[in-house]
Amino acid sequence: MFKKILIITLSTLASILVFSGVLSAQNWVVSPKGNLNSVTEAIAKASSGDTITITEGVYFETGVVVDKPLTIIGEGKAIIDGQEDGFVVIVRSDSVTLKNFEIHNSGTSFIDDYAGLLVEKSQNVVLDGLTLADNFFGIYLSQSANVLIQNNTITASGLKETSSGNGVHLWYSKNVHVQNNTVTGHRDGFYFEFVEEVEVVNNLSHNNLRYGLHFMFSNNCSYSHNEISNNGAGVAVMYTSKVKIRNNNFKDNWGSAAYGLLLKEINESEIVDNNFSNNSVGLYMESSNRNNIFDNTFIQNGWAIKLMANSMDNVFTDNNFFANTFEVTTNSKQNFNLFEANYWSHYEGYDLDKDGFGDVPHRPVRLFSVVVQKHPQALILLRSTLIDLLDATEKFLPVITPDKLIDAKPRMREKL
Numbered sequence: 001m002f003k004k005i006l007i008i009t010l011s012t013l014a015s016i017l018v019f020s021g022v023l024s025a026q027n028w029v030v031s032p033k034g035n036l037n038s039v040t041e042a043i044a045k046a047s048s049g050d051t052i053t054i055t056e057g058v059y060f061e062t063g064v065v066v067d068k069p070l071t072i073i074g075e076g077k078a079i080i081d082g083q084e085d086g087f088v089v090i091v092r093s094d095s096v097t098l099k100n101f102e103i104h105n106s107g108t109s110f111i112d113d114y115a116g117l118l119v120e121k122s123q124n125v126v127l128d129g130l131t132l133a134d135n136f137f138g139i140y141l142s143q144s145a146n147v148l149i150q151n152n153t154i155t156a157s158g159l160k161e162t163s164s165g166n167g168v169h170l171w172y173s174k175n176v177h178v179q180n181n182t183v184t185g186h187r188d189g190f191y192f193e194f195v196e197e198v199e200v201v202n203n204l205s206h207n208n209l210r211y212g213l214h215f216m217f218s219n220n221c222s223y224s225h226n227e228i229s230n231n232g233a234g235v236a237v238m239y240t241s242k243v244k245i246r247n248n249n250f251k252d253n254w255g256s257a258a259y260g261l262l263l264k265e266i267n268e269s270e271i272v273d274n275n276f277s278n279n280s281v282g283l284y285m286e287s288s289n290r291n292n293i294f295d296n297t298f299i300q301n302g303w304a305i306k307l308m309a310n311s312m313d314n315v316f317t318d319n320n321f322f323a324n325t326f327e328v329t330t331n332s333k334q335n336f337n338l339f340e341a342n343y344w345s346h347y348e349g350y351d352l353d354k355d356g357f358g359d360v361p362h363r364p365v366r367l368f369s370v371v372v373q374k375h376p377q378a379l380i381l382l383r384s385t386l387i388d389l390l391d392a393t394e395k396f397l398p399v400i401t402p403d404k405l406i407d408a409k410p411r412m413r414e415k416l
Contacts, residue, residue, distance in 0.1 A: 024047070024049075025047075025049045025051065026046070026047070026050045026051070027050070027051045027052075027053060028042045028045060028050060028051070028052045028053070029052075029053045029055060030053065030054045030055065030059070031055040032055075032057035032058070032059070034055075037059075038059065039052070039054060039061055039064050039072075039080060040061055040064050040065075043064070043065070043066060043067070043068070046068070046070055048068045048069045048070070049069055050070055050071075051070070051071040051072075051073065052070060052071070052072045053073050053074075054072065054073070054074045054075065054078040054080075054101050055075045055076065055078060056075060056076030056077050056078055057078060057079070058079045058081055059078075059079065059080050059081065060081050060083055061081070061082070061088075062082045062083060062085045062086050062087070062088060062107075063086055063087055063088075063090065064080060064088065064089045064090065065090045065092060066089065066090065066091045066092065066096050066098075067092050067093050068093050069093055069094060069095035069096060070093075070096055070097075071096075071097040071099070072096075072097070072098050072099070073097075073099045073101070074099065074101025074102070075100075077102065078100075078101040079102040079103075079104055080101065080102070080103050080104070081104045081105050082103070082104065082105045082106045082116070082135075083105055084105050084107050086106065086107045086112075086114055087107075087114055087115055087116075087118050088103050088104070088105070088116050088117065088135065089103055089116065089117045089118070090118045090120065091118065091119040091120065091122050091125060092120050092121065092122060093122055094123045095124045095125075096122065096124075096125050096126075097125070097126040097128070098117070098125075098126070098128070098130060099126070099127075099128045099129050099130070100128070100129040100130070101130065101131075102130070102131040102132070102133065103116040103130060103131070103132045103133075104116070104132075104133045104134055104135070105133075105134050105135065106135040106136050107136065108163065109136070113136070113137055113140060113169070114137065114165075115136065115137035115138065115139065115140035115165070116132040116133075116135030116137070116138055116139070117130070117132065117138070117139045117140065118140045118142070119139070119140070119141045119142070119144050119147065120142045120143065120144065121142070121143045121144060122144045122147075123144065123145045123146045123147075124147075125144065125146070125147045125148070126147075126148045127147070127148065127149045127150070127152060128148070128150050128151055128152070129150075129151045129152065130153075131152070131154075132152065132153070132154045132155070133156070134155070134156055134157065135165070136164070136165040137165035137166055137167075137169050137186075138156070138165070138166070138167040138168060138169075138183065138186065139154065139167070139168045139169070140165075140166075140169045140171075141169065141170045141171065141173045142171050142172065142173070143171070143173065144173045144176075145173060145174045145175050145176075146174075146175045147173065147175075147176045147177075148176075148177050149168065149176065149177070149178045149181060150177070150178070150179045150180050150181065151179075151180045151181070152181045152182075153181070153182050154167040154181065154182065154183045154184075154186070155182075155183075155184050155185050156184075156186045157185050158185055158186060158187060158209055159209075160209070161187050161209050161210050161232075164185075164186055164187040164209055165186060165187060166186055166187055166188040166189070166190070166214075167183035167184075167186040167189045167190060167191075167205070167208070168181065168183060168189070168190045168191070169188075169191045169192075170192045170193070170195045170198065171195070172193075172194045172195070173195050173198075174195065174196045174197055174198075175197050175198075176195065176197075176199075177198075177199045177201070178190070178198065178199065178200045178201070178203060179199075179200075179201040179202050179203065180201075180202050180203065181203045181204075182203070182204045182205075183203070183204070183206075183212075184205075184206055184207045184208060185207060185209075186208050186209070187208065187209050187210050188208060188210050188211045188212070188213070188214040189203075189205030189206075189208045189211070189212045189231065190203070190205060190212070190213045190214065190215070191211075191214045191215065192214075192215035192216070192221070193215065193216050193217060193218065194216075194217050194218065195215070195218045195221065196219055196220055196221070197220050197221065198218065198221045199221070199222050199224075200221070200223045200224070200226060201223075201224050201226070202224075202225045202226065203226045204227050204229075205226065205227070205228050205229075205231065206227070206228070206229045206230045206231065208231045208232065209231075209232050210232045211231060211232070211233050211234065211235060211236050212228035212229070212234060212235055212253075213226070213228055213235045213236075214235070214236045215236075215237055215238070215240065216237075216238040216239050216240065217238075217239050217240060218240050218243075219241050219243070220243075221240075221243055221244075222243070222245075222246070223243070223244070223245050223246070223248060224244070224245075224247045224248065225246075225247045225248065226248045226249070227249040227251070228248065228249070228250050228251075228253070228260075229250075229251045229253070230252045230253065231253055231258075232253075232255060232258065233257055233258050233262075234250060234253035234258055234259040234260050234261060234262065235250060235259070235260065235261045236259070236262045236264070237261070237262065237263050237266055238262075238264040238265060238266070239264070239265045239266075240265075240266055240267075241266070241267045241268050241269065242267075242268050242269060243266065243269040243270075244269065244270050244272070245269070245270065245271045245274060246270070246272045246273055246274065247272075247273050248275070249274070249275045249277075250274060250275065250276050250277075250279060250282070251276070251277045251278050251279065252277075252278045253279045253280065254278070254279065254280050255280060256280070258279065258280040258281070259280065259281045259283070259284045260276040260277075260279035260281065260283060260301070261274070261276070261282070261283050261284070262281075262286075263284065263285045263286070263288045263291070264286045264287060265286070265287045265288060266288040266291060267288065267290055267291065268290050268291065269291045270292050271294075271296060272292070272294055272295050272296070273295045273296065274296045274297075275296070275297050275299070276296065276297065276298045276299070276301055276304070277297075277299045277300055278299075278300050278301065279301045279302070280301070280302045280303070281301065281302060281305075281306050282298045282301040282303065282305060282324070283296075283304070283305045283306070284305075284306045284308075285306070285307050285308060285311045285314065286308040286310065287308070287310045287311060288311045288314065289312045289313050290312075290313045290314065291314045291315075292314075292317075293315065293316045293317075293319065294315070294317045294318045294319060295318050295319065295415065296319045296320070297319070297320045297322070298319065298320065298321045298322070298324055298327075299320075299321075299322040299323060300322065300323050300324065301324045302324070302325050302326065303324070303326045303328075304326065304327050304328065305327070305329070306330070307328060307330045307337065308330065308331055309330060309331050309332030309334065311336075311337065313336065314337040314338070315338045315340075316338065316339045316340075316342060317338070317339075317340050317341050317342065318342065318415045319342045319343070320342070320343045320414045320415055321342060321343060321344045321345060321346075321364070322414075323345055324345075327344060327364035327366075328364040328365050328405065329365060329366075330365060330405065333403075335404040337405075339364070339405065339406065339407040340407060340408060340409050341357070341407075341409050341410075341411055341415075342407050342411060342415075343410070343411040343412075343413065343414045343415055344362050344407065344410055344411075346362075346364075347362045347412075349361075349410065351412045356411065356412055356413065357409045357410065357411060357412065358409070358410040358411075358412060361406040361407060361410070362406060362407045363405070363406050364406075364407065
C-alpha cells in the first residue's frame with residue numbers, strides 16, 4: 001500500500017511539473033548559420049520556461065518581443081543589432097531572464113523613447129551581464145516591479161542632451177535592485193521618476209552629458225557605494241522624501257552649473273559617509289528640510305556647501321572640510337540649520353582645555369563668498385590680499401555674513 005501511494009504521489013508530482021513546463025523545458029540554440037538563425041523565431045517556437053541560447057554572431061533584428069517566461073543567454077559575442085530602427089528588445093512578460101549578450105543601435109526619436117531594452121509592465125525580471133551600445137535609451141523600465149539590473153555595461157556617444165536618452169531609465173516602477181553597472185555617454189547615466197524602494201549599489205556613472213544620477217518623486221530609495229564622476233552636472237535629487245545616500249564618491253564634476261550632489265525639495269533624508277572631491281559645488285541644497293548630513297568628507301571643491309535660505313532644520317555634524325575654496329555659502333543673513341562638531345581645515349581657533357574641540361566658534365561663510373554669490377565675476381580677485389583682509393574683518397565683526405551660521409564646537413582634528 002505504501003509503495004502504491006508513493007508511486008501515485010510521484011506520478012502526480014511529475015504531471016504537475018510537466019504541466020508547469022519544468023520537466024518539458026527545452027534549450028533552443030540560435031546561430032547565424034544554423035537552422036534556427038533568428039531570435040524572434042526562437043521566441044515564437046519556445047514554450048514558457050524554455051531557454052534560448054544565442055551563439056556568437058550578429059543578428060540584425062528590430063522589435064524582438066519576449067512575451068512569455070523565458071531565459072535568453074548569450075554565448076561568446078552575441079549581438080542583436082537594431083539597425084537604428086525603433087526598439088531592439090522588448091520584454092512584456094513576467095519571469096524573464098536576459099543574460100550575457102549585446103544589444104546595439106536602437107532608433108532615435110523625439111516622440112518615442114526608443115531603447116535598446118524596454119521592460120514594460122513585467123515582474124520578476126533579471127537583466128544580467130548585458131552590453132548595450134549606441135542606443136537612444138539603454139535600459140528602460142516602465143510600470144515594472146521586482147527587477148534585478150546587474151553587471152551591465154551601457155555606453156553611447158551622445159554629443160547633445162537634446163538628442164540623447166538615459167542609460168538606465170526607471171518610470172513608475174517598484175522594488176528594483178541596480179548594482180555593478182557602468183554607464184557612460186548618455187544624457188543622464190541613471191534617471192528615476194515615480195519609483196519606490198529602489199536600491200542603487202556599486203555603480204559607475206561617468207562622462208554623461210548631464211547628470212550621472214537624476215531622480216525625482218521617488219521615495220524610500222537608497223543609493224550607496226556608487227561613483228559619480230566627470231558628468232556635466234553631477235547628481236540631482238528632487239521632490240523626494242526618505243532617501244538614504246551613503247558611501248558614494250562624487251568627484252570631478254566641473255562647470256558653471258555642476259554639483260557633486262544637488263538636493264531640491266528633499267526632506268527627512270540621510271546623506272552619510274560620502275566623499276565630495278574636486279567639484280564646482282560639493283553639495284547644493286534648496287528648499288530641503290529636516291535632513292541629516294554627517295560623516296561626509298568635502299575636499300578641494302570650489303564651494304563645499306551652497307545652502308539656500310529656504311532650507312531649514314538640517315543638521316550638519318561630524319563632517320570633514322579640507323582645502324575647499326569656500327566652505328559654506330548662503331543667500332541669507334539668517335540661519336535655520338545646525339552646524340556642530342565638524343572639522344574645518346580653515347579654522348584658526350585654539351583648544352585650551354584640550355577636549356578636542358575649538359574654544360571659539362568657526363564661521364564657515366566668508367564675506368568674499370557672499371560677494372561672489374552676487375557678482376560671479378569677482379572671482380578674479382580670489383587671491384587678493386585685500387580680500388583676505390576683508391574676510392578677516394568680517395569674521396570678527398560680522399555685518400554681511402549670517403552671524404548665526406557658526407559651528408560652535410569645531411573639531412581640532414579630522415573625524416575618523
